[in-house]
Amino acid sequence: MATEILTREDLAVFKAELFTELRELITSHPAQPRKWLKSYEVKELLNISSGTLQNMRINGTLSYTKVGGLIFYDYADIEKLMTTTGPNKR
Structure with a gap:
């Protein structure tokens, strides 16, 4: 079994790739508000x-x-209430 050594540079590259993928995932699938609050x-x-x-x-x-x-x-x-009353009429 071969042993691989990871360097700090390897970890930095992995971190950058991970953040890029997470950013893409978050922006392509915006969070949906829950049905019940x-x-x-x-x-x-x-x-x-x-x-x-x-x-x-x-x-x-x-x-x-x-x-x-x-x-x-x-x-x-709640959304309907906010749109019908406006921000200053609550």
Whole structure:
């Protein structure tokens, strides 16, 4: 069995090739948003407080699904809300 010795230059070339391939993979397949988001994600996305999110649930502005003790929001509904209300009307 032959032994191969890797040099620092070999590792540097491998690293450069790996990063190039990863970059191509990421840019050719952009990340898809998840279908369901949790409350903390919706609050960050809309830049709102817990109370505001609760009011949006209560008055029907934002639909939700409750599974056990967790509340989930459909990403498509949030997108629709953001496009209909605009950034300054939330």
